[in-house]
Amino acid sequence: MDLGPHSAFIIAAYAMAALVVLGLIAWVLADHAAQRRLLADLEARGVTRRSKSEAA
């Protein structure tokens, strides 16, 4: 595949886009895991949400 004389600009644009998109995906997944872990930790210590305890 011949990208012509400006190939470095094309490759840099796609590489940066891939990096940012993968970074966003990793951030969302890591944040989800962290919040789940914090919730599990609090529940393990016997803390429950008000709405949850009222419903019980």
Add this chain to the structure above:
Amino acid sequence: MALIDLANPTRFLSVTERVLPWLAAATALAFAAGLYLVWAVAPDDYQQGATVTIMFIHVPNAWLAMGVWTVMSIASIGTLVWRHPLADVAGKSAAPLGAAFTFLALLTGSLWGRPMWGTYWVWDARLTSVLVLFLMYLGVIALWRTVDDPARAGRAAAILTLVGAINLPVIKFSVDWWNTLHQPASVLRVGGPAIHPSILTPLLVMALAFGLLFVTLHLAAMRNEILRRRVRAMWLLQAHPAQGA
């Protein structure tokens, strides 16, 4: 299930858990189709050669930069008028995504501009107004991080977002109102697209892929924010048990 039921955070979480895998798969498929069309089917531009390939990521990110702020503006109305917690969850979760898409629009535009215009940057109306949009995204993110109470932060961020929405028509029409280096609209314009279908089709498929990516990440980030607020509520209950009694 009525659409209004989704406004309940618990119901929203349960629907999101079911929908997210399908959305992620649709996003991956759209990117596979889009990248195939870009790299294997779309011809080089008769003037720009292969450099036109940058357009297939620059334009979708530029559309999303404005589209995400529009989503945040609609959410802001929900926050200020109905004070619905899911509205400011939507606004807060969209801001980092919008900032990332705007950053990519600026960066890929710059990398496209250097070989085509001979410069990475000019202080013309289009580029400057998009840079202002990027700075406003950072401002909203900073505001959310500065104010501890989510309700107060949500209202302040909603006002800032609605004020910032004034910039959207400025960005859109900057190429018509002022003399700029940036080309005028060639897809979303009166009289229809001015791009040949062989290039327009890959562009629209890539725009669909980035759009699906935003919807997927936005729902996932909203889910995270709802969980974060539950954690915060439980911490507060733990610190002040009498309030929960």
